[in-house]
Amino acid sequence: MAAPGYWRGVALVAAVFLAILLFVPAWFDLFEVLQMTQYVVLALYALSLAYIWGFGGIVSFGQAGFFGLGGYAFAVLSINMGDTTVPFLLTIALCFAFAAVLGYFMFYGRLSDVYLGVVTLVVALIMWKLISHTAGPEYAIGKARLGGFNGIPSIPIMRVPFTDREMDPGEMFQYFMGLLIFVYLLLHVLIRSKFGRIAISIRENEVRTGLLGYDIRRYKLLVFSIGGALGGASGAMWATYQTFIDPNAFSLEMSAKCLIWVMAGGVGTLVGPIVGVVALQYLSLKLGETAFINNLVILGIVLVLLVLLMPRGIVPTLHDWLRKGIALVRQPSRGGAP
């Protein structure tokens, strides 16, 4: 992992993303832009887990807790305040704080392994239960009725920051894509910083890192909180993109999908989960257009095959193939390389 090569890869990915940002709204028609906006939002959601899992060793089974919290917080705040920029920032801060509290509860209780995952799952399920129970007029925060199972409709569309103008779909795509690129680069900077290296060493060997004198709880807490903030941000973007949020945002399915995207794309990479989101979402979208056979059958088979045939995820596997391919081509000139 030589540093120059590392950053070359990051720059390449960022450049591709930037090109997508610039050209998609002009080249594609409205429905495709909206569809890609969805991928961008869910990609950020997947990144929130990809970061804490791949670079902090924290496997959250309940990442939807932050996604849902972000969506609901944004909905309530923006409906009450009439603005979107400040609610968006407040939502991110709130989710960071919530993750910090939950993280304190877990890491300072020395929870680890699958038990930690289950605690996050249980927290998300409790939130799901409680928010589903809020049907009826008595459950309202300010002007926003929580609406129970049916959710909150008519959430404001994202405004251009510091103005009153609603973004059109092309602008919203560019805004969200810009955020995704920003987060992608930010996470890479973070991962390569001293903080990031220590977090990775905790993932590799918690005991040894602790013995070296680092307070592993503090590092895990910070990693987890950053993940929570990102999850919350994606939930808020989801809410404004759909102009609608319902308790499914907290559901087991939403948590599990996030795990699946990250695992399918490749744990320990940041671009992998993004590929995972796009590939699997596109697949279920295309399946819904055909009436070939029950769609769950195909989706199920794809997942099983993915685990058995590409155990490390799509991106690392493709990367390997690519490297082997290049090595094969270059072999004659290299001579007896191993």
Added chain:
Amino acid sequence: MTRLNKPTRRDFMRTAAAGAGAAAFSSVFPAISADADDAILVGGLHDLSGFIDFAGIPMNQIMLMAIEEINAQGGLLGREVKGVVYDPQSNMSLYSQYATQLALKDKVAVVMGGITSASRETIRPIFHRFKTLYFYNTLYEGGVCDRNEITLGTTPAQTVEQLVPHTMNLWGKKVYTIAADYNYGQITAAWVKRYVEQNGGEVLSTDFFPLDVTNFGPTISKIQEAKPDMVMSVLVGTGHLGFYNQWAAGGMKDEIPIASTTFGAAGAEIEIIAPEVANGIITSYGYYPQIDTPLNNAWVESVKKRYPDDTPFLTELSAFTWEGMMIWADAVRTAGSLDRMALIEVMESGKEYEFPSGKVTIDRKTHHAIRDVYVADLQDKQFVIKEKFSQVQPADTQTVCDLEKDPNANKHYEISLN
């Protein structure tokens, strides 16, 4: 926005590939005419897989059947009608994607679909925003106020108003309500309370259950303690089906009778719950296949003929999907165009339609159906119709919505009775 709409390279490619694309879609429905570009497209968004597919599949079958009927009568405006069917897989993000796709990419003339209120509230604003006419054909809690939507399903005020006095006369005045813990359940339970009290009865208690509750033991004990004359069930979904088995298991079935605003609404409950458990439950809906009119008998036969092996459940959901197609087709013929506003004006003009379910009119104020409502008793998987009520108004939605005054309304009101 403008730059999004200008012709693009991809548009050109799509036109070039139109033949291939049409072939891919037509695997769902046999193409009649080779000229796909000229067809009028009708969008269908029903859950064909996932946890409420038992409701979505029949609606989709009947929609396709209605399209075939319209084509057999020569199509509309001299053009063939074609369905564009997507399966949202009970997934709200797919609902929103396909809705956008139907409105912007396929540019369909009308959309039938949405089953749960959550799915409707996901897609309704999309069709409103992109000006695509939309029919919602499922019974629901009432309160949608949107001139772009035609709502054909019954609402609680329409059915509960008939069911409560009918069953109270039979069984007595003390009612115990058990309801699903979401908007439909809460609002319907409130209407039950209102009509019970109006008829001089008393609701002893109203218990709400999250949709994933499967064990009803404690509730059954509580009901026994309260000793009501009847139980009003507003339970929803397959998780709640356990209630009926557990109720019958203790021998309660012969002690306290059950009325329901939901049992058999989508047809599946009647197939899943054994007759010895379900017999005697009294329900009220806007359609039963047992309605004994020549029109309905012929219609039921035509469905059986079209789908001899996989006959869909005939319920409000599927029957009203057929009505939706016919109302829309009639409006197209009358208006002589596909212009959305022209069609809306025809449909809200107070026309009376004769359908298998009875006489139907679209209420100008709410765009909900004024229709006949029935009360029926379930015996051995067949409903026995006990009473018919003519031309029942959607009184609940009428309290909150007036599209004549506010034609631009775009809202789902939560109707509160408190």
Added chain:
Amino acid sequence: MDFALIVLIELLRAVAGLVLIAAGLAIIFGMMRVINIAHGEFLMLGGYTVVLTTKLGVNLWVAILVLAPLFVGVFGIIVERCIIQFLYNRLLDSILATWGLSLLLIGAVTVVFGNTVEGVATPLGGFDIGDYKMASYTLVLIFAAALILAAIYAVLRYTRFGLIARSTMQNPGMAEALGVNSKLVYMATFGIGAALTGLAGGLLAPIAGVVPSMGVYFIGQAFITVVTGGSAIVAGTLSASTMLGTLSQSITFLSGPVFGDAALLLVALILLRLLPQGITGRIFSRSL
């Protein structure tokens, strides 16, 4: 007084319900560290076996007690051979693969049998406690749960297979060196876990709505019960089911099912915070 007795039976029934849905998962998770997300669908297959075979004229009790565990057990072994055997020591991959399996099974059952199959009515009728009626079948469930736990305990504690299984789980290398075919042991263990799940699904069939997606109603609770219980199969399942079941059922009686469910989750959360390895991680840590 009568009502108190009813409440007591209902509390036992809640505990029994958790034991039934969790036991098979506990074996698979406790002994093999594989999380079977398709567990709910194994329950569903048990339910379908009962519903379909009784329709063909098989006696209901034969269907529940013999056919459901047999069929799902065999199915479990096939799944183990085709998928799970590649995933030992890959906890997270096992989640992804069995999630896929779960979707696949829901879809496949829908395709093969349609989404509605006529269920069976609850057998045995009811009995009176004072003014109240109670389903006799409730007692069957409680009895079956107790019997299952006793049987697992007996097998692990007193039989040669139990000894071999435990040793393989603790140290597969050593067991192998002593001549144990660990592959066979894993396969058999998974099969037994699946069979117990099938039995539970069969027992639930007469009191639940048997539909392809019924698994989702049970997987969450089963999973939380198993993890809260920790690695000891019998003691863990029993202690977690007892705590979670009685607390949530009591709260259901007092304030309705919404808070009953939330209480179950909250109790699980607090227990995990206090006992990070599950109940049997610290207390009863030497039990089975």
